Amino acid sequence: MSISIQHLTKSFGSYRALDDVSLDVPEGSLTALLGPSGSGKTTLLRILAGLEFADPGGARILFDGVDVAQIPAGDRGIGFVFQHYALFRHMSVAENIGFGLSVLPASQRPPRKEIRERALDLLKRVKLDGLQDRRPSELSGGQRQRVALARALAVQPKVLLLDEPFGALDAQVRKDLRRWLRQFHDEIGLTTLFVTHDQEEALELADQVVVMRHARIEQSGAPQEIYDQPRTSFVYEFLGEVNKLPGDRYIRPHEIELKFAADEGVDLTGRVHRLFVAGPIARMGILPDSPAFQEIEVWAPREQVREMALTDGDLVGLRFPTFPRLPLKS
Amino acid sequence: MALIARRILPGYGLTLGITLAFLSSIVLVPLAALFLKAAGLGPSDWARILTSPRTLAAFRLTFGASAAAAGVSTVFGLLIAWVLVRYRFPGRRILDAMVDLPFALPTAVAGITLAQLYGPRGWMGQVLQALGIQGAYSPFGVFIALTFISFPFVVRTVQPVLEDLQPDAEEAAATLGANRLVTFRRILLPTLFPALLTGFTLAFARAIGEYGSVVFISGNLPFKTEILPLLIIGQLEQFHYSAAAVIAASMLLVSFTLLFLINLLQRRLVARSH
Numbered sequence: 001m002s003i004s005i006q007h008l009t010k011s012f013g014s015y016r017a018l019d020d021v022s023l024d025v026p027e028g029s030l031t032a033l034l035g036p037s038g039s040g041k042t043t044l045l046r047i048l049a050g051l052e053f054a055d056p057g058g059a060r061i062l063f064d065g066v067d068v069a070q071i072p073a074g075d076r077g078i079g080f081v082f083q084h085y086a087l088f089r090h091m092s093v094a095e096n097i098g099f100g101l102s103v104l105p106a107s108q109r110p111p112r113k114e115i116r117e118r119a120l121d122l123l124k125r126v127k128l129d130g131l132q133d134r135r136p137s138e139l140s141g142g143q144r145q146r147v148a149l150a151r152a153l154a155v156q157p158k159v160l161l162l163d164e165p166f167g168a169l170d171a172q173v174r175k176d177l178r179r180w181l182r183q184f185h186d187e188i189g190l191t192t193l194f195v196t197h198d199q200e201e202a203l204e205l206a207d208q209v210v211v212m213r214h215a216r217i218e219q220s221g222a223p224q225e226i227y228d229q230p231r232t233s234f235v236y237e238f239l240g241e242v243n244k245l246p247g248d249r250y251i252r253p254h255e256i257e258l259k260f261a262a263d264e265g266v267d268l269t270g271r272v273h274r275l276f277v278a279g280p281i282a283r284m285g286i287l288p289d290s291p292a293f294q295e296i297e298v299w300a301p302r303e304q305v306r307e308m309a310l311t312d313g314d315l316v317g318l319r320f321p322t323f324p325r326l327p328l329k330s
Numbered sequence: 331m332a333l334i335a336r337r338i339l340p341g342y343g344l345t346l347g348i349t350l351a352f353l354s355s356i357v358l359v360p361l362a363a364l365f366l367k368a369a370g371l372g373p374s375d376w377a378r379i380l381t382s383p384r385t386l387a388a389f390r391l392t393f394g395a396s397a398a399a400a401g402v403s404t405v406f407g408l409l410i411a412w413v414l415v416r417y418r419f420p421g422r423r424i425l426d427a428m429v430d431l432p433f434a435l436p437t438a439v440a441g442i443t444l445a446q447l448y449g450p451r452g453w454m455g456q457v458l459q460a461l462g463i464q465g466a467y468s469p470f471g472v473f474i475a476l477t478f479i480s481f482p483f484v485v486r487t488v489q490p491v492l493e494d495l496q497p498d499a500e501e502a503a504a505t506l507g508a509n510r511l512v513t514f515r516r517i518l519l520p521t522l523f524p525a526l527l528t529g530f531t532l533a534f535a536r537a538i539g540e541y542g543s544v545v546f547i548s549g550n551l552p553f554k555t556e557i558l559p560l561l562i563i564g565q566l567e568q569f570h571y572s573a574a575a576v577i578a579a580s581m582l583l584v585s586f587t588l589l590f591l592i593n594l595l596q597r598r599l600v601a602r603s604h
Contacts, residue, residue, distance in 0.1 A: 080502065103503075
């Protein structure tokens with residue numbers, strides 16, 4: 001299902017959570033709503049789900065071209081996954097997953113046995129077979145989140161909405177689940193939107209990244225486009241580590257070329273400070289000789305650092321390849 | 331090797347000692363004395379006192395009216411707690427404070443007020459009479475007084491649980507297509523059930539022991555509107571101390587058994603949902 005959001009505004013009292021937001025989500029895409037807390041991303045997701053309502057006015061939310069503003073959450077064809085799982089604690093895993101089917105009107109409700117079979121099927125899909133009779137409290141965080149996902153999928157939604165789905169999980173579980181979700185999405189091609197404040201997660205997982213800030217959409221596009229051509233300084237800074245050079249110029253640590261101070265074409269010299277090589281690349285801060293510059297973060301291949309025999313305090317040269325993407329609007 | 335296990339939390343011996351001393355002096359010893367007094371009579375006397383029609387009628391009324399009052403209190407207590415927690419309206423705090431009034435009001439005052447209100451000439455009594463129901467001076471009057479003194483227990487046990495409830499389970503149910511009634515029945519009620527049961531138990535226990543308000547509204551007719559505590563007082567006034575002790579002891583045993591069973595049920599429920 002494709003989603004079109006037009007001129008959406010939402011206020012909580014005098015606080016404006018969304019300010020004239022418009023966005024198109026193509027059918028079958030995996031879209032990330034990325035932004036710091038308070039940027040309005042969760043509110044946007046909840047309005048799509050029918051858990052919050054936009055301010056009256058010109059706002060329109062179209063699912064496949066149909067305005068859903070008056071349609072209650074349960075009839076919108078969405079599956080919603082909550083940050084803290086929101087599983088029903090007094091029900092078994094299978095009962096949780098089958099809940100959406102068990103509350104269908106009697107004419108559409110499958111028989112009990114079939115509901116359970118469908119639940120077991122979904123449990124297999126999320127790789128939790130055998131846990132159907134456990135209580136949610138007996139599962140780990142990652143398992144609970146997958147049960148929540150299976151529960152949302154049981155009603156065969158046309159859109160999947162996930163609110164910070166990995167926010168409460170350990171780093172390792174988070175990574176595994178992230179990959180699994182991407183693979184799962186590629187298999188079933190369900191239009192999916194997820195909210196995150198983790199840029200790495202958004203860039204790695206999504207086809208389309210929507211960067212939000214202060215109740216507005218700052219920029220949206222494919223991950224690489226957003227990363228390589230940020231339109232504002234906020235997007236530049238939010239999407240990864242970045243150096244701010246005099247004159248509102250930005251450059252990422254890996255884009256800087258590391259040289260000896262005496263080499264040709266050096267734009268700036270400085271001293272190595274807190275060199276850190278325990279990782280796939282060497283990271284260091286450079287304290288520039290020119291007072292116009294602040295400390296500059298540089299990432300370089302480890303071999304190069306070894307060949308140059310660098311240690312803290314060494315004098316090095318930096319070259320900024322193209323001195324690119326100059327003044328941005330802020 | 332040290333034979334005494336070391337504990338990290340200090341004061342184990344002291345607090346446990348005080349607890350036992352306190353409970354003994356205030357609960358255990360008086361109750362033991364009661365049973366001792368009751369044991370002064372033989373089994374045939376016990377049987378005679380307990381199976382007399384008047385005692386049996388009082389047993390039925392006390393436990394029946396208490397159970398009914400606790401049941402009604404549970405339903406309306408949940409409703410009141412729900413309104414107080416979930417909605418914001420002018421006067422909410424005043425309403426919230428009013429719930430505690432039955433705790434604070436001398437029960438005799440409550441009894442006299444209720445008797446007037448629900449009596450044949452009272453505002454409520456006239457309405458009830460038009461419907462063919464006798465308000466005060468009937469088992470129904472006993473039930474009204476017991477409801478009055480017991481419903482705050484339900485409100486105050488359910489309220490904090492409702493306040494702690496995260497709305498996301500209800501929202502999840504809504505996105506899965508459950509309407510509000512289904513969400514209430516299948517999501518909220520099972521979550522609140524242990525608290526409701528606790529509230530019911532407290533209300534029930536309180537109602538069984540109630541005396542002050544009932545004597546004014548019931549009319550105290552033997553076989554009809556006489557409750558057990560009144561029967562006990564009656565025996566005492568006639569210097570039948572042992573008979574009073576027998577009734578009290580058996581009342582205590584029945585109460586204890588019921589409360590124990592409810593507790594057991596609740597434990598099982600809580601264990602299941604965690």
